[in-house]
Amino acid sequence: MKELQGLREVFGNDLIADNGRKLSRYAIDQVGDQSYARRPDAVVFPTHRDQVVALMQWANRNGIPVTPRGGGSGLAGAAIPAPGGVVCSFEKMNGIIEVDTGNLMVVVEPGVVTSHLDEVLKPHGLFFAGYPMSEDICCIGGNVAENAGGGRAIRYGTTAHYVLGAEVVTPTGRLLRLGGKRLKDVTGYNLLQLMIGSEGTLGLFTQLTIRVVPRPGARGVLFAAFPDSARASAAVTVLRRLTALSSLEFIDGQTARLTNAGLPRAQQTALPPRADAFLLVELEAASEADVAREMSAAAALIGESEGAVVDSGSDEEPMQRVWRLRKAVPWWTKRVAGSYHSLEDVVVPPARIPALVEFADQLRTRYATPIAVFGHAGDGNFHITPMKPEAMAPGQWSGTIDRLLRDLYGHVADLGGTISGEHGIGRKRTRYLSLVLSAEEIAVLQTVKRALDPNNVLNPGVVLPVV
Ligand SMILES: Cc1cc2nc3c(=O)[nH]c(=O)nc-3n(C[C@H](O)[C@H](O)[C@H](O)COP(=O)(O)OP(=O)(O)OC[C@H]3O[C@@H](n4cnc5c(N)ncnc54)[C@H](O)[C@@H]3O)c2cc1C
Structure with missing residues (x-):
């Protein structure tokens, strides 16, 4: 790609473009279906916000899609690059800038591994309560981009409850400093919360201010x-x-x-x-x-x-x-079913949990398919995970899982729930969005996306289908 010369000037050795084996490591996240894998044309490893600004300005000039990436532990394919795309891996922006024990806050770079932050906070008697259960492999930036929820969300809530400030590079390459070390803030529209959970489609986090709590x-x-x-x-x-x-x-x-x-x-x-x-x-x-x-x-x-x-x-x-x-359950489903499983993330109002669990039993019979049912029951958030039966030909699986998911999602919607509680829409669920969001809601999401990313260069095809 001849346009890469412009990026080489910004990233120097922190760019990979011609090592197929290394590029392949950035082709997929932890989504089950390996057919989603797509090797990026290049991967860049910023060490400073200015490089991220330059990256997005370059992407807009050249019409080249960029996908942010943290630990690559996502389960919905949100960190998989678009065709001909560049991955922006935050693994080198992994500094803990400040542990502010006076305010009970930390200021971190997005590539900090979640369990590392916990180790640093432990001697202070503090912890980051919005962590997901993949804490050894996921990064804070990825958690914020997914609004992750963890094993203790029933008590502490999800990541969004703890993000007080973010430095964000917009899709067009402008730098925004949203929020700060403030526990309250009603100053204009809440752009910070708009960015949280946007799955790397509305902005790239280069620094985060996070509230922490006593252990x-x-x-x-x-x-x-x-x-x-x-x-x-x-x-x-x-x-x-x-x-x-x-x-x-x-x-x-x-x-x-x-x-x-x-x-x-x-x-x-x-x-x-x-x-x-x-x-x-x-x-x-x-x-x-x-x-x-x-x-x-x-x-x-x-x-x-x-x-x-x-x-x-x-x-x-x-x-x-x-x-x-x-914690071993999702790894077990992956080990036994390989590419032929779909780890789901539906969420229903807590009082409807018995109805959801009963429906999962019905799906097992209706589709003659093994289904693992596990998850954060206290939040009404279940990882219902259908796996291809051994006797089924691999070619039959994609049709079966599509019908099964439509059945499941339709029922979840009837129960007052939705199709993802914490893993997001990613690439995997874009085609099902209209089962739970109205045409008007989807049109508003598209308007927001266009306003921030007029050239559709930041993680296109994630959350919203490419039109
Ligand atoms: C075994 C296992 C257990 C899990 N348990 C949980 C759980 O309990 N709760 C839960 O919520 N999830 C869970 N997950 C899913 C996943 O770990 C979380 O979604 C996690 O927050 C993703 O973080 P990551 O750093 O790996 O992000 P990635 O997978 O790298 O990326 C996820 C998304 O964030 C975007 N992104 C990454 N960094 C940035 C940035 N700096 N700026 C903007 N966008 C960015 C990417 O573009 C992508 O859209 C689990 C996954 C596994 C494999």
């Missing part, structure tokens, strides 16, 4: 087995009332057992063979004694819901054991 004094977990998913999902409604609740996760019985069996023996949890669903309940409070009291209350509610606690504790070991199992 709790103590935490405890209970892992409970239920005879069927109906009783487990009914228990979710009851357990959501616990004031100390910090996580409430669901795993269907078969998925929990198979994932558990795939872990090294020393890390496995003893699971009853006949349970059909499991709940992970995490509680937090100021002291060990308070947590112990809350755990007893939770255990009583689980018993009343016909569940049985099969693992529990407030020490590091039981906590790690049950969380390891929960």
Whole structure:
């Protein structure tokens, strides 16, 4: 690409264009279907905001699409480049600029890995509460661009609740400084919140100001087995009332057992063979004694819901054991089903969880397809994950999954839910947007996109289909 000469002048050695093996590493994120992979023509690694400004001005001059990228852990294909595109990887902008313990805020570059921020905050007794469960591989910029939600969103909310300020390079290459170290701000339209969750289509974050919170004094977990998913999902409604609740996760019985069996023996949890669903309940409070009291209350509610606690504790070991199992589930689906699975992210009003879980059971029968059901039950956010049956020819899968997803999404909409709670629309769900947004809403989204990105060069084809 002859236009690349202009970029070489800006990025020098921080540009790859002719090493196919290295470029391939930026062709896909963690979306299941590998057919989305598309190698970029070049990857640039900015170390300063001015380079990002120059990149977007170059992109507009030459009509070349740019895709921002953090850790590449996204599950919807939002970091996959457009044809003939350039990836802007923020991995070298990974500095923690300030830990402001007076204000309980941090100022960071977008490429900071989420778990690294946690390590830095730990000695200060603080943490970033909006983290997702991929914390070892995702970056703060990616979390903000996806408005990620984590295992503790039921208590703390999603990433958007913690972003107070952002330095943003617009698609046309202007620098905006939005918000700041302020806990309140009603000064004009809320452009900061517009940028959050925009999946790299409205701006590139080059610096972020994030609110952090005190770490709790103590935490405890209970892992409970239920005879069927109906009783487990009914228990979710009851357990959501616990004031100390910090996580409430669901795993269907078969998925929990198979994932558990795939872990090294020393890390496995003893699971009853006949349970059909499991709940992970995490509680937090100021002291060990308070947590112990809350755990007893939770255990009583689980018993009343016909569940049985099969693992529990407030020490590091039981906590790690049950969380390891929960976190291993998406990797297990990927390992067993490869390209032929679709990790979904639907969200419904919490009171409709039993109806959603029951519908997932119906889909298994209707499509004769294995479906893993797991996720952030406390938020009504389920990762319903259909996987190709072994006997089905690969060529049949794309038609089957399309019909199944339309069925699922239609039902979720009827329940008052939507098609993504935290993973976003990406490239994977653009064609389904009209199932949950009206033509008027989509037209407004397109107007916003055109106003900020008149040449459609920033992550085109993500969120909105290219028209
Ligand atoms: C095992 C596993 C568990 C997961 N668990 C969760 C979970 O609990 N909750 C959850 O919400 N998600 C989860 N995810 C999904 C994913 O990790 C999150 O969406 C994460 O926030 C993505 O961050 P990233 O740095 O990897 O972003 P990427 O995948 O690199 O990019 C995601 C989006 O952000 C944009 N982007 C990246 N950096 C910037 C920037 N600086 N400026 C503008 N746009 C940018 C990209 O263009 C893309 O649109 C999980 C994924 C995996 C694989």
